[in-house]
Amino acid sequence: xxxxxxxxxxxxxxxxxxxxxxxxxxxxxxxxxxxxxxxxxxxxxxxxxxxxxxxxxxxxxxxxxxxxxxxxxxxxxxxxxxxxxxxxxxxxxxxxxxxxxxxxxxxxxxxxxxxxxxxxxxxxxxxxxxxxxxxxxxxxxxxxxxxxxxxxxxxxxxxxxxxxxxxxxxxxxxxxxxxxxxxxxxxxxxxxxxxxxxxxxxxxxxxxxxxxxxxxxxxxxxxxxxxxxxxxxxxxxxxxxxxxxxxxxxxxxxxxxxxxxxxxxxxxxxxxxxxxxxxxxxxxxxxxxxxxxxxxxxxxxxxxxxxxxxxxxxxxxxxxxxxxxxxxxxxxxxxxxxxxxxxxxxxxxxxxxxxxxxxxxxxxxxxxxxxxxxxxxxxxxxxxxxxxxxxxxxxxxxxxxxxxxxxxxxxxxxxxxxxxxxxxxxxxxxxxxxxxxxxxxxxxxxxxxxxxxxxxxxxxxxxxxxxxxxxxxxxxxxxxxxxxxxxxxxxxxxxxxxxxxxxxxxxxxxxxxxxxxxxxxxxxxxxxxxxxxxxxxxxxxxxxxxxxxxxxxxxxxxxxxxxxxxxxxxxxxxxxxxxxxxxxxxxxxxxxxxxxxxxxxxxxxxxxxxxxxxxxxxxxxxxxxxxxxxxxxxxxxxxxxxxxxxxxxxxxxxxxxxxxxxxxxxxxxxxxxxxxxxxxxxxxxxxxxxxxxxxxxxxxxxxxxxxxxxxxxxxxxxxxxxxxxxxxxxxxxx
Numbered sequence: 001x002x003x004x005x006x007x008x009x010x011x012x013x014x015x016x017x018x019x020x021x022x023x024x025x026x027x028x029x030x031x032x033x034x035x036x037x038x039x040x041x042x043x044x045x046x047x048x049x050x051x052x053x054x055x056x057x058x059x060x061x062x063x064x065x066x067x068x069x070x071x072x073x074x075x076x077x078x079x080x081x082x083x084x085x086x087x088x089x090x091x092x093x094x095x096x097x098x099x100x101x102x103x104x105x106x107x108x109x110x111x112x113x114x115x116x117x118x119x120x121x122x123x124x125x126x127x128x129x130x131x132x133x134x135x136x137x138x139x140x141x142x143x144x145x146x147x148x149x150x151x152x153x154x155x156x157x158x159x160x161x162x163x164x165x166x167x168x169x170x171x172x173x174x175x176x177x178x179x180x181x182x183x184x185x186x187x188x189x190x191x192x193x194x195x196x197x198x199x200x201x202x203x204x205x206x207x208x209x210x211x212x213x214x215x216x217x218x219x220x221x222x223x224x225x226x227x228x229x230x231x232x233x234x235x236x237x238x239x240x241x242x243x244x245x246x247x248x249x250x251x252x253x254x255x256x257x258x259x260x261x262x263x264x265x266x267x268x269x270x271x272x273x274x275x276x277x278x279x280x281x282x283x284x285x286x287x288x289x290x291x292x293x294x295x296x297x298x299x300x301x302x303x304x305x306x307x308x309x310x311x312x313x314x315x316x317x318x319x320x321x322x323x324x325x326x327x328x329x330x331x332x333x334x335x336x337x338x339x340x341x342x343x344x345x346x347x348x349x350x351x352x353x354x355x356x357x358x359x360x361x362x363x364x365x366x367x368x369x370x371x372x373x374x375x376x377x378x379x380x381x382x383x384x385x386x387x388x389x390x391x392x393x394x395x396x397x398x399x400x401x402x403x404x405x406x407x408x409x410x411x412x413x414x415x416x417x418x419x420x421x422x423x424x425x426x427x428x429x430x431x432x433x434x435x436x437x438x439x440x441x442x443x444x445x446x447x448x449x450x451x452x453x454x455x456x457x458x459x460x461x462x463x464x465x466x467x468x469x470x471x472x473x474x475x476x477x478x479x480x481x482x483x484x485x486x487x488x489x490x491x492x493x494x495x496x497x498x499x500x501x502x503x504x505x506x507x508x509x510x511x512x513x514x515x516x517x518x519x520x521x522x523x524x525x526x527x528x529x530x531x532x533x534x535x536x537x538x539x540x541x542x543x544x545x546x547x548x549x550x551x552x553x554x555x556x557x558x559x560x561x562x563x564x565x566x567x568x569x570x571x572x573x574x575x576x577x578x579x580x581x582x583x584x585x586x587x588x589x590x591x592x593x594x595x596x597x598x599x600x601x602x603x604x605x606x607x608x609x610x611x612x613x614x615x616x617x618x619x620x621x622x623x624x625x626x627x628x629x630x631x632x633x634x635x636x637x638x639x640x641x642x643x644x645x646x647x648x649x650x651x652x653x654x655x656x657x658x659x660x661x662x663x664x665x666x667x668x669x670x671x672x673x674x675x676x677x678x679x680x681x682x683x684x685x686x687x688x689x690x691x692x693x694x695x696x697x698x699x700x701x702x703x704x705x706x707x708x709x710x711x712x713x714x715x716x717x718x719x720x721x722x723x724x725x726x727x728x729x730x731x732x733x734x
Contacts, residue, residue: 028066032058034073035091041370042090044097044282051090076366079103079359081350081560082695085327085336088278092366095279095327095335097286101371103337104287104323106362108270108294110354111320113361115268120294120375263295263379268320269342271383273301273310275326275418275483276444277335280304283325293375296320302383304418304444306484307338308589312391313383314340315347315584322347329415329455329481332448340587347586349560352674392425394584395592399599401431404606408598409474413438413465415454416445417482423591432598436472438464448482456481456488456502457576466490466500476601476611477502480590486576487590489597491611503615506538506627509572511614512580512593513541514622515600516570517548525550525569532565534558534573535673535680536690536703540625541572547622556666556676557695559588574627574703616711623707626714630702630725631694632734639733640693640700646732647679647691656724658683687721689728700734 035055042048054072057065072091077084077099084103086095109119270291274284284300291298299317301310307324314322322340330336339350339358350358365374412435414420420442427434440450441464448454451461456479465477469490477490477500489508493501513531520529530551533541545552553568555561562571563579563586571579577588580596601611609617634640651663664670664680681689690703702725708714728734 027070028058031066031069031073035069037369038073038091038098041372042096042098043372047090047096054090079106079355079362081352081355081558083336083338083350085330085334087333088335089333095283095337097279097282098371100283100325100337101286101290101374102365103362104290105294105365105371105374106360107321107323107339107358108291108296109361109365110358111268111270111296112294115320117268117295263292263297263377265297267295267297269297269299269317271299271301271310271313271317271319271322273305273307273313273322273324275307275324276304276416276446277325277327277482278332278446279335280325280446283335283337284323287323287325288380289376289378290374292377292380298380299383300380302385302388305388306418306422306480306591308485308585308587308591309388309391309422311340311347311585311587311589312394313387314342315586316387316390317383318342319347324483326483328483328485329453329457331453332446346563348563349558349587351560351564388422391584392422392429395581395589395595396426396429398581398592398595399430402599402602402606404604405432405598405602408433408602408605409436409472410598411436411438411465411469411472411474411477413441413462413477413479414443414484415451415456415461415479415482416441416443416448417454417480417484418444419480419482419484419591423480423484423594426591426595430595430598432595432602435478436468436474438468440464444482454482456486462488462490462502466498469500470498475605476597478594478597480594481576484590485588487578487593487597488576489611493612504627505572505574505576506540506625507615508576508593508597509533509574509578510538510540510544510618510622510625511600512572512578512596513544513570514618515596516580517544517550520550520569521548526567528567529569530565530567532562532568532571534562535678536692536701537572537574538625538627539688539705539707540622543622543625554673556673556678557692559586561674563587619711624709624711624714626706626708626711626718628704628718628722630704630722630729631699632729633697633699635698637698640698643700643729643732643734644677644679644691644693652681652728652731654724655681655683655687655689655728656720658685658687658721658724660684685717687717689721689725700729702729 032055035051035058039048039051039055042051054065054069058069069091072089072093074093076092077086077095084095084099086093088095090096090098092099112119272284272287272291274280281304288298288300299313299319301313307326307328310322310324313319319342321342324338324340325335326338327334327336340347341350341354345354365371412420412423414423420437424434450464452458453461456462462477462479465479468474469477469492475492477488479488479490480486481488487508488502490500490502492499495501513533517531525548528551530553531541531545532553532555534557535554536557542552542554550569551567553565555565557573559571559573559577559579562568562573563582565571568579568582571582573588576590578590578593578596579585579588581589581592585592600614604610604614632643648665648667652660654660661682661684664682666673666676666678666680669675670680677693679691681691683689685706687704687706692701692703693699694701704718704721704725706714706717706721708717
């Protein structure tokens with residue numbers, strides 16, 4: 001089958017539950033036992049009611065309910081380099097507040113361990129003397145702690161209520177931050193009047209009843225803060241500054257207990273962001289409380305924002321780690337938990353061995369069996385708009401509008417995501433004309449009501465954008481996915497049904513790579529400056545790099561690898577991900593990529609050229625590259641392992657009518673590539689076939705690339721190669 005397929009509702013990569021579910025007569029009893037234990041610690045009214053109903057039905061002999069419980073508790077969602085991602089619901093095999101609390105506590109333990117700090121919570125010494133020592137240290141060191149409730153933007157509740165208190169479904173979702181475009185308000189509805197400084201907001205301490213404390217701090221200090229606002233009675237500092245924040249009130253200390261360590265001014269920072277999906281705000285708030293409860297300096301982003309803004313904030317604040325609560329373009333009932341690391345990782349997503357180390361901490365927390373025992377604190381901080389403003393300024397500078405932007409017409413869709421509010425401000429700052437909006441998809445809506453799957457690659461996802469484009473007669477269409485880390489672009493094409501064609505990720509990536517190479521060499525590229533892409537993306541980028549005298553790096557799939565390419569000035573992957581501004585963001589960024597595309601199109605307009613003309617000009621200068629993808633979906637993931645094993649034991653001699661010249665097996669690593677379950681077939685005519693399992697779906701994927709003498713020749717070659725790839729899968733049992 002060619003092209004993208006409907007994504008699976010949840011990841012296929014899972015880890016076993018702490019104890020394997022027994023088989024036979026005891027299996028159902030074991031599952032019920034786990035379900036009851038989970039129910040006892042679940043703080044969410046909705047998932048608790050859902051699980052209680054399933055338990056009662058299963059105990060009444062309902063086989064369907066018993067099967068559903070088995071699915072929810074026979075495994076855990078695996079934490080890996082992509083963090084967590086799965087369907088919302090109760091159980092260890094779903095995304096929910098219990099699972100997120102375990103993940104947050106595990107990440108907090110990892111951050112503390114990496115910083116050389118002693119463990120807290122379940123790992124901390126439990127003796128009475130140890131408790132007394134911690135309590136005494138916190139009270140004696142007046143400036144050594146900050147328990148500051150961000151009540152200007154979150155509901156007033158105690159840390160104990162946040163940890164395990166009942167939240168009835170009828171109460172609705174907590175609102176951890178102010179809604180977009182509105183001032184933060186306290187629980188009574190009054191506008192917050194907390195002064196701003198240093199880009200982080202916090203309010204006076206709250207006691208156990210949720211009432212404001214009576215802090216008597218001496219006001220905000222001066223400094224060049226990284227975008228942080230706080231009240232006068234809780235001065236904050238740069239991560240390395242010697243000043244410490246205000247001592248918490250006695251009531252707050254008593255309510256939270258001596259297990260909660262003081263938050264030192266130089267404590268490692270963790271930044272938490274979230275998008276508009278269901279429960280994203282709740283998961284973010286829970287995480288902030290747990291990070292603060294672990295003695296880390298937790299900074300919650302001011303409202304729902306795109307993933308690239310969180311990735312930017314990790315570096316902006318000098319954070320040790322960052323968390324983005326998002327499932328990107330997954331189906332509506334999914335959510336996820338994406339982790340970044342600062343320091344030597346420079347704000348990139350996690351890679352091995354960090355993923356396994358974090359996962360081990362998460363397992364330890366889960367094995368303890370009760371998230372209500374995790375230390376929590378209301379001492380997290382709230383980032384101000386300064387960090388968003390800084391991202392906007394940096395992104396607008398990617399491609400300030402040239403004179404050709406005047407009169408440019410285009411359509412934009414946010415795909416029901418969080419991209420538009422930030423992107424619109426960047427457009428204004430950079431000087432581009434406003435687009436024709438797809439109004440029905442412009443505002444955040446976690447139900448994604450107008451699309452089956454909120455992924456611009458999926459058939460039908462951009463239909464409303466194409467309809468708006470036909471009505472308005474525009475030059476191009478630009479789309480972001482729901483968390484705005486991916487970019488889709490379409491242009492008018494009378495040769496296709498509907499008159500509009502979405503460019504492939506490779507076509508966009510090659511245009512942006514061409515732009516980046518020109519800019520880098522025009523400015524005098526530093527030695528080692530490079531272009532980078534995943535190994536399954538178009539080999540045309542290497543041709544561009546060689547033409548301009550730049551280095552080139554092919555990496556394993558994912559921006560966790562692309563972002564680490566040495567000297568990178570631009571990177572991309574064929575799945576609509578582009579990194580055009582690596583000096584500020586170390587992850588794919590659909591907003592900055594959109595600005596770069598608008599800049600290219602506007603510059604072309606100055607000489608009377610179009611986006612279609614740019615594609616022709618690329619072919620004329622570098623050759624005609626074409627790509628396609630063939631995949632097979634399986635019911636049993638073991639079939640994928642069998643197919644890969646068969647291909648390794650007997651290498652194909654040809655694909656279609658073209659002989660295979662050599663095969664690269666990356667299982668043990670290859671060149672400067674780390675190990676990966678990948679086979680790369682080079683054909684005698686220069687074509688390439690890469691075979692790898694999907695990381696998120698039960699599919700085996702074949703990535704196909706050719707280079708033709710011209711565009712027509714490339715089209716013929718890629719069609720023939722796709723036919724050969726399908727025949728190859730059939731031959732090997734796919």
